[in-house]
Amino acid sequence: MRTDVIKRLAAANPVPHDGPLHLPEPVRMRVSARPLVTVAVAAAALAGGGVAIAAGVGAFAAPLHQATLVVSPNALTGPDGTALSTCGLIGARADKVTAVLDSRGITIQWRFMHWGTVTAATGNGSPTAITGGRSDAVNSVPADSIVWDIVPDTTTPNSAFVFAEAPNDPTAPTLSTVNCGG
């Protein structure tokens, strides 16, 4: 069972490994009667507490709850050397952002976000934040996608990573541009 867990995790690798994996072999232990009895008793005791266990499981299996994403604005620089704040573009549709950045001569590198399914306390008095999720490099995104962050590409002049998400993604956090002063 536990080795299966590692195999299952290996199969879910977001960046698949090149070549075969050599997973550690499980240590085989002699099973005596006493631990078996202990396990049986524990299982019987847990069966009565099924509701409480299920509620606890919900803490990690449930969808997001009130997670808020506060975006820090960035300044993009185009070929003309003028700076463009990303504040007005956060939360906008992808087609609008495309038009604005194209007009400034800024090349877009799209990243489409798949938000994680889990929230966790972050400290700083924040109730929740999102853990997990991934962004995929894509050539384009649907026009009605929502842009949630824009980051200048520091290695390529006049280029920016634009992060978008599906317009009605139920796992997406609430966007906040409070750092823009708005």
Add this chain to the structure above:
Amino acid sequence: MAQRFEQIYAEHREAVRAYVRRRAPEAMVDDVVSETFLACLRKIDRVPSEPLPWLYGVARKTLANERRKRARAAQGQFLPVFGEPEPVNDGVLAAAFNALSERDREVLRLVAWEGLSLADAATVLGCSGVACRVRYHRAKSRLASRLAAAASFQPEPKEVTR
């Protein structure tokens, strides 16, 4: 010395890049990989004969520094921990995996995703081989327990206001 660095870079660049991509968003990957190999160049006389676990360890610390920088930039406000890719094509596994501590997740990733032995994983984590073995088996048990529990529980969907 420069020759050795070039050899290490050529042999391990893709592995280090894949390591970072499994833990950070694409926008961060190039920076972290560059900083990792910059540290390698600076400390080339201290790089062990089998450099990959050492490189992973440097990349791990570089990523941690990057996360701390982001936390400072957030100035005490909500900070999304969005940068960590989760297991793909298996939502139940992703939820159970993400519920583990970072310590547990990392040792499992090193074995299942990087394919490291526990001895090499210990080098990355900066702990003894015995400590790494214990950490690995406990993390695996916790993941198995969460998966077993999740299999019998279906949460109700709940919408988030955007």
